Amino acid sequence: MHEETVYDALDTTHGGGGQWAFGTGFDDPLAGVELTVPDGVDPADLGAYCLMLGDDALVLAQRLTEWITAAPELEEEVAFGNTALDLLGQARLLLTRAGSVGVLGRSRSTATDSIPDEDALACFRDPDEFRCTGLVAAGNGDFAQTMVRLLAASTVRLAVFARLRASRDPVLAAVAAKGVHELAYHRDHAARWVLRLGDGTPESHRRAQAGVDAVWPHLADLFTATDVEARLAAAGVAVDPAGVGDEVHDVLTTVLTRATLRVPGRPADVVPRGRTGGHGPELSALLTTLQGLARRHPAATW
Amino acid sequence: MSARAGWPLYEVFVRGKRGLNHVHVGSLHAPDDEMAVHAARDVYTRRNEGVSIWVVRADAITASSPDEKDPMFAPSGDKVYRHPTFYEIPADVPHI
Numbered sequence: 263m264h265e266e267t268v269y270d271a272l273d274t275t276h277g278g279g280g281q282w283a284f285g286t287g288f289d290d291p292l293a294g295v296e297l298t299v300p301d302g303v304d305p306a307d308l309g310a311y312c313l314m315l316g317d318d319a320l321v322l323a324q325r326l327t328e329w330i331t332a333a334p335e336l337e338e339e340v341a342f343g344n345t346a347l348d349l350l351g352q353a354r355l356l357l358t359r360a361g362s363v364g365v366l367g368r369s370r371s372t373a374t375d376s377i378p379d380e381d382a383l384a385c386f387r388d389p390d391e392f393r394c395t396g397l398v399a400a401g402n403g404d405f406a407q408t409m410v411r412l413l414a415a416s417t418v419r420l421a422v423f424a425r426l427r428a429s430r431d432p433v434l435a436a437v438a439a440k441g442v443h444e445l446a447y448h449r450d451h452a453a454r455w456v457l458r459l460g461d462g463t464p465e466s467h468r469r470a471q472a473g474v475d476a477v478w479p480h481l482a483d484l485f486t487a488t489d490v491e492a493r494l495a496a497a498g499v500a501v502d503p504a505g506v507g508d509e510v511h512d513v514l515t516t517v518l519t520r521a522t523l524r525v526p527g528r529p530a531d532v533v534p535r536g537r538t539g540g541h542g543p544e545l546s547a548l549l550t551t552l553q554g555l556a557r558r559h560p561a562a563t564w
Numbered sequence: 565m566s567a568r569a570g571w572p573l574y575e576v577f578v579r580g581k582r583g584l585n586h587v588h589v590g591s592l593h594a595p596d597d598e599m600a601v602h603a604a605r606d607v608y609t610r611r612n613e614g615v616s617i618w619v620v621r622a623d624a625i626t627a628s629s630p631d632e633k634d635p636m637f638a639p640s641g642d643k644v645y646r647h648p649t650f651y652e653i654p655a656d657v658p659h660i
Binding site for chain 2 (some may be wrong): 458
């Protein structure tokens with residue numbers, strides 16, 4: 263008799279070691295990737311840019327994690343967990359890269375030596391050292407607002423990563439090449455929910471519209487390059503955020519219109535605050551939760 | 565809350581990387597067919613198990629009844645000649 267489960271194949275791909283519970287057949291996204299900094303690029307700029315992209319992922323992952331045990335459905339809770347873990351994986355690669363080119367600064371003097379760079383950067387930087395945008399730092403709101411924010415954030419990040427695949431920095435190119443598949447799914451998943459909530463019941467429509475109105479002002483902070491981004495974009499390493507604004511607004515307008523939601527006017531671009539360390543109290547509160555355990559027990563392992 | 569309780573049950577079938585056919589892996593609730601595929605992806609393939617997913621509403625499945633187990637299946641229990649074990653299988657025929 264042929265008794266098959268999908269887990270049998272996993273076990274054999276892993277040499278029959280019975281470790282399928284941890285997953286198998288995974289690819290190392292940095293396998294064979296050159297780690298030297300490209301010619302003519304200031305390592306401090308490259309590190310700062312890695313922090314921008316890494317912090318966006320880390321902070322949004324933490325926001326999504328806040329839904330664990332609180333999501334409206336078990337299935338959606340797992341989806342939040344998966345999305346958060348995708349982003350956390352991106353954050354780890356980017357923070358590790360940032361650490362390797364020397365951005366640790368204060369966080370290294372605060373953290374114990376046994377802590378890897380990525381953990382020192384995630385858990386031992388103060389809020390003013392974070393380079394995430396206000397779009398990801400803002401609180402979740404309700405489920406509808408969370409999905410609108412995920413739609414906006416994944417649309418922005420997918421547009422950036424799609425271009426970043428051509429970066430002269432091989433690490434950024436590899437991280438982007440891995441990330442676009444994850445981000446395409448995040449965007450698709452969020453878009454499906456926004457369609458259903460916007461074009462659902464009067465209550466779901468009202469909440470989705472309120473979510474759009476709450477998220478929209480954060481789009482002002484996204485599409486003006488900082489000096490670091492401008493220098494790196496000129497060097498073919500970074501993506502100029504000004505170049506993705508139209509695409510992002512086109513995608514969001516398409517989804518919201520189909521969802522019967524009113525599209526707010528495009529907010530005027532402002533000088534980036536989050537990218538230069540200007541954050542509100544919401545990020546501090548998030549980091550208190552994210553960093554509390556590591557700071558209290560800096561040598562803990564598990 | 566009542567609306568949530570109204571989400572239909574779906575049965576999930578996944579074809580693994582080396583699998584030849586879709587295999588039942590479990591069930592879940594989802595608001596509609598498309599979201600059921602997404603939920604199945606998120607719940608049942610998050611450890612790299614699958615390359616293809618089928619979902620079907622549980623109420624679309626017609627099943628045999630446990631009460632009919634003996635009349636349904638006992639008659640085939642003593643008919644060994646229905647097994648093709650009397651044939652020589654060539655060495656180069658896979659998947660048997």
